[in-house]
Structures are given as structure tokens and as C-alpha cells.
Amino acid sequence: MITTRGLVKTYGQVTAVDGVDLDVREGDRYGLLGPNGSGKTTLVRMLLGLVFATRGEIEVLGFKVPRRVREALPRIGAMVEGPGLYAHLNGRANLTLMDAAGPGGSRSDRKRRVGEALERVGLAGIDRRPVKAYSLGMRQRLGLAAALLRQPRLLVLDEPTNGLDPRGIREIRDLLAELNAEGTTVFLSSHLLGEIDALCSRVGVMDRGRLVLQDELSALRAPTGRVLVGTPEPDRVVALLNGRVEKRDGSRLTVRHADPGDLNTELVQAGIRVTSIGAERRTLEQVVLEATTTSSDRVS
Template sequence: MIVTRDLTKRYGRLTAVDGVHLDVREGDRYGLLGPNGSGKTTLVRMLLGLVFATRGEIEVLGRPVPRRVGEVLPQIGAMVEGPGAYPHLSGRANLRLFDAAGPGGSRRDRRRRVDEVLERVGLAGVDRRPVRAYSLGMRQRLGLASALLRRPRLLVLDEPTNGLDPRGIREVRDLLTELNANGTTVLLSSHLLAEIDAFCTRVGVMDRGRLVLQEDLATLRRPTGRVVVGSPEPERVVALLDGRVEGRDGHTLTVRHADPAALNAELVAAGIPVTEFAPERRSLEQVVLDMTTTSADRVEAA
């Protein structure tokens, strides 16, 4: 669905995107992660032909971008850097204008499409208030509605849950999951780990313009070869395992062991009570922190 090769964007001496090889496959729920200023939005804008690359190649839906971007845009729904809308018009009027700019269809069909997407994003009861009177969450929902107007094959969303409360975030996640199950590939750019962790199946991590990791989320969550053991008698665990305990926090110990079942049998045979026992898995937060440097918007004291 999306392939880039050595994609680079420079602004004078600043390299915003540096040699990125992105691979978003059909059916993916792909999460693009990274600190603020890592190059995520610039990368997304290049994929849509909104910014021209300094070097490299982009292919979206089998077509080179930006040279043939006009052929693929009708099949893409996108929201980048917040929703765009005419602030003096209502949400419904904005959607009618956006829909009229696309390929044909009767007025009745256009009205039906607008009503359908407003219902799907939770704005079915929208009134004649102008968009400038909307809350940030309502604006985000309106932006998502405009991205869904043409039932796209590919959704490209930049921070789509910004401004939404927890229930709204869950509703958007459920909607995207449904769309993906029906054949829509989703590329979701965000700096919110929980949002990516709950929805995506593959992740790419950006850091200072580079794509430093691209992997299936299930692979990143594989057991680390350690086991987390909780016991009211941690000293006995340390004595029994003879150097295999790599960390301890109160009654919780981290044990290096290749066979959790054998470790459990060893503890039981020794008569050591166990209150917690689970293979250790790396969290997405740990992965991202290991792969990235300090956030670009951090300011240190001199």
C-alpha cells in the first residue's frame, strides 16, 4: 500500500526526514510513533503529495507520488495536522462541500454519504452551529468524517484522537477496527503509546528523522527470556536460584530462565510460596524509549 525508498526531506540545514524506508502492507493497522519533532508529520505530508521530497521514492497504492498522486487521492482518506474546515459554516455544510469536490453522484447520494459519516463519527445530531463554535473533540470527529466520505482503501491519520475524552478515543478505535476488518488499511501517526498499543498490529518508530524500528507488534512483545516471580520469601528464591535473579523490587524478582515451566517446578519442589509468576514481555513504552533519544521539544537549563 505504501513503500518509500531512501525518503529524505531537508529544510536548509535541517533534515526533517532522513533516508526512510517505510513499508505499509495491505490490511495493516500501522502505527507511526515518535517524539514530537521526530519527522512523523513531514513524512505523512510527503506520502500525500503535500510536501515534495528532497531525495528518494514514494509509492502509494502502486503509483509514484507526487507524479501520479491525483490517481490515488480519491482512494485515500486523510487527516493531517488537525481537521480542515471553513469555520463560518456548519459541519454538515463543510462535508457537503468536500463531497462535491470529489467524483460525481446525485444530490441524494451525496446527502446520504454525509448523513452516514456523521452518524459513524458521533455527530449525527450536529446542528447549524458554525465549526468555529465546535469543541476540539468535535472538530476531530468532523475531520475523521471528511476522511471517510469516499469509503477509502487507505486511511492516513495524524493524531486522530487529539482532544477526545477516553470514551471518544474508544469509539474512534472501535470504528477504525471495524473499517480495517472490512478491508481498509490504516496508517495512524501518533506520539500516544497507549493509542498505538491498543489498535495497531505493526509499528514504525521515528527518531530525529530516521525510521529506527519497523516491526510487527506481536514480535516486539515476545518473552524476553526472563520470568517475573512474586514471593513472600524472596530471600529463599535468591538462595535457591544461585545468581539467576537479575533484579529485585521488594517481593518481586526478575529471573533469567529459558523454561518458565521448569522454573515453576523448581520453586514448587523447594516449597517456596509463589504469589506471582509470568514470563516478562517488553512493553511498547520500553521499546520506544530504548530506540529514541530525548524529545525534540525538551529544553535543558544551561
Template sequence: MIVTRALTKRFGRVTAVDGVGLDVGEGDRYGLLGPNGSGKTTLVRMLLGLVYATSGEIEVLGEPVPRRLGRVLPRVGALVEGPGAYRHLSGRANLRLLDAAGPGGARRDRRHRIEEALERVGLSGVDERPVRAYSLGMRQRLGLAAALLRRPRLLVLDEPTNGLDPQGIREIRDLLAELNADGTTILLCSHLLAEVEELCTRVGVMDRGRLVLQSDMAEIRSPTGQVAVRSPDADKAADLLDGRVEHRDGDRLLVRAADAAELNALLVTEGLRVTEIGVRRRSLEEVVLNLTGTGSDRLDREPQR
């Protein structure tokens, strides 16, 4: 669905995107992650033809971009850098204008498409108040409704849950999973790592313009070869497991072991109490923080000499 080869974008002396090879397959729920200033939004804007690459190649839905952009965009829904709207008009009026301006789509079906999109994002009961009276969460839902108007094959979203409360975040997550199950491929940029970890099947991590990781979520979350054990008898357990305890924090031990059940049987047979035990897996947050530096919006004071 999306392939880039050695994709690079420079703004003067600044390299915002540096030789990126992105690979988003059909049916993926792909999370594109990284700190502020890592190049995510610039990359997405190039995919949509909003910014031209300095060098490299882009294919979206099998078509070269930007050369065949006119054939690509009718099949792509996007919400990038916040929703845009005429603030003096209602949400429905904005969607009518957007639908009329877009290629394809029969006029007689316009009302149905608009009402269906509003219902899917939780705005079916919205009145005719102007968009300037909307909350941030309502504007975000309206932007997502605009992206869904043409039932896209590919959905490109930049922070789609910005401004939503926890219930709203869950609703959008469930909606994206439903759309994906119906055949829509999703490329999602987000800082909410827990949501990405729960929703996405593949992940790419950017840092300072480079794609430093691209992997299936299942591989990222594979067992580490360690078992976490919590026991009131931590001292005795540490002695029993001499050399296999790699870290200890109070009554919690991190043990080098492949089988949690086998380890539990050993401890219990020796008369030691076990209150919690499980195979340790890395979290997405741990992986991302280990791969990336500080964001570009951090300004630390230089140390005094």
C-alpha cells in the same frame, strides 16, 4: 500500499527526513511513532503530495507520488495536523462542500455518504451550530468524518484521538479496527503508545529523521526470556535461583527462564509462596524510549561551569 525508498527531505541545512524506507502492506494497521520533531508529519505530508521530497521515491497504492497524485488521492482519506473547516459553517455544510469539491462520487448519494460518515464517528445527532462552537473532540470527529467520506482504501491519520476523552478514544480505536476488518489499510501517527500497542499490527519508529525500527507488533512483544515472579519468600527464592535472578525490586524478581509454569512448579515444590508469575514481554513504550532521544521541544538549561 505505501513504499518509500531512501526518502529524504531537507529544509535548508535541516534534514527533516533522512533516507526513510517505509513499507506499509495492504491490510496493515501501521503505527508511525517518534518524539516531536522526529520527522513523522513531514513524512506523511510527502506521502500526500503536500510537500515535495528532496530525493528518494514514493509509491502509494502502486502509483508514484507526486506524479500520479490525481489517481491516488480519491482512494485516500487523511486527517493531518488537525481538522480543517470553515468555522462559521455547520459540520454538515463543511462535509457537503468537501464532498462536492472531491473527485468522483455521485451527487445523488452525497447526503447518504455524509450521514453515514457522521454516524460512524459519533456525530449523527449534531445540530446546525457552527464549527466554531464545537469542542476540540467534536472537531476531531468531524475531521475523521471528512476522511471517511469516500470510503477510502487507505486512511492516513495524524493524532486522530487528540482532544477526545477516554470513552471517545476507545470508540475511535474500535472504529479503526472495524474499518480495517472491512479492508481499509491504516497509517496512524500517535503519541498514545498504549492505544497503538492495542490497535496496530505493525510499527515504525522515527528519531531525528531516520526510521530506526520497522517491525511487526508481535515481534516487538515477543518473550524476553525472562519471567517476573512476585513472592513473600523473595529472599529464599533468590537463594534457590542463585545466578538466575537478573533483577530484584522488593518481593518482585526478574528471573532468567523460558517457562513460567516450570519455574512456578520449582518454587512451589520447595514450599515457597508465589503470588504472581508471568513471562515478561517488552512494552511498546519501553521499545520506543530505548530507541529515541529527547523531543525537539525540550529546552534544558546548560549546566553551569
């Protein structure tokens, strides 16, 4: 669906994107992670032909970008750096204008598409207020509705839950999962670990313009070879396992062992009570911190 090879974008002496080889496959829920300023938005803009690459190759839906981007765009729904809306018009009027700019169809078809898009993002009861009176969350929902107008094969979103409350974030996440199940490939750029962790099946990590990591989320969060054990008898466990306990936090122990089942059997046979046990897995936060060198936007 999306492939880049050696993609570079420079602004004078600044390299915003540095040799990125992106691989987004059909059916993916792909999350592009990285701190602010890591090059995510610049990369997304190049994918859509909004910014030209300094060098490298881009292919989206089988079309070379930017040379054939006009052929790809009707099949793509996108929201980058917030929705582009006419502030003096209401939401329905905004979507009607956006739909009119696309492929033809009767007035009733356009009205139906607009209504369905508003329904999907939770704005079916939209009133006649101008967009300038909308909350940030409502504007984000309206921008997503615009991206869904023509049932795209590929959905490209940059920080789509910006400004939403926790319930709104959950609703948008569920909507994106539903769209993906119906066949839409989702490419989501965000700096929010929880958003990517809860939705995505594949992850790329940007740092200082480079794609430093790209893999299945399940592979990145594979077992570490340690087991987390909860027990009211931690001293007995430490004595029994003879140096295999690597960390102790009250009644919770981290044990060097490959199989939670075998370890549970060993403890129970020794007469030790076990309240919880399971394989330790790396969190997405740990994965990202290990892969990146950018500390934050702090200035020392």
C-alpha cells in the same frame, strides 16, 4: 500500500526526513511513532503529495507520488495536522461540500454518505451550530468523518485523537479497528505510545528524521528471557534459585529463566507459594527509548 525508498526532505540546511524506507502492507494497522519534531508530519505530507521530496521515491496504492497522486487520492482518506474545516458552516454542511468535490452521485447518495460518516464517528445528532463553536474533540471527529466519506482503501491519520477525552479516544480506536477488519489499511502517526500500543499491529519509529525501527509489534515485544514471579516467600525463592534472581521489588521478583511453566513447577515442588508468574516482555515505551536518541523538547 505505501513504500518509500531513500526518502529525503530538506529545508535549507535542515534535514526534516533523512533516508526513510517505509513499508506499509495491505491490511496493516501501522503506527508511526516519534517525538514532536522527529519528521512524522513532514513524511505524511509527502505521502499525500502536499510536500515534494528533495529526493527518493514514494509509491502509494501502486501509484508514484507526486506524479500520479491524483489517481491515488480518491482511494485515500486523510486527516493531517487537524481537519481543514469552514468555521462559519455547521458540520453537515462542511461534509456536504467535501463530498461534492469528489466523484459524482445523486443528491440522495451524497446525503446518505454524509449521514453514515457522521454516524460512524459519533456525530449523528449534530446540530446547526457553526464549527467555530465546536470543541476540539468534535472537530477531530468531524475531520475523521470527512476522511471516511468515500470508504477509502487507505486511511492516513496524523494525531487523530488530539483533543479527545479518554472515552472518545477509546471510541475512535474501536472505530479504526472495525474499519481495518472491514479491509481498510490504517496508517496512524502519533507521539502517544498508548494509542499505538492499543491499536497497531506494525510500528515504525522516527528519530531526528530517520526511521530507526520498523517491525511487527509482537516481535518488538517478544519475551526477554526473564520471568516475573509474585510470591509471599521471596527469600526462599532467592535462596533456591542460586543467583538467577536479577531483581527484587518486595514480593515481586525478576528471574533469569526461559520458561515460566518450568520455573513454576520448580518453585511449587520446593513448597514455595506462587501468586503470579509470567514471561517478561519489553514495553513499547522501552522499545522506543532504546531506539531513539532524542530526549525531549527540553532546552538545557
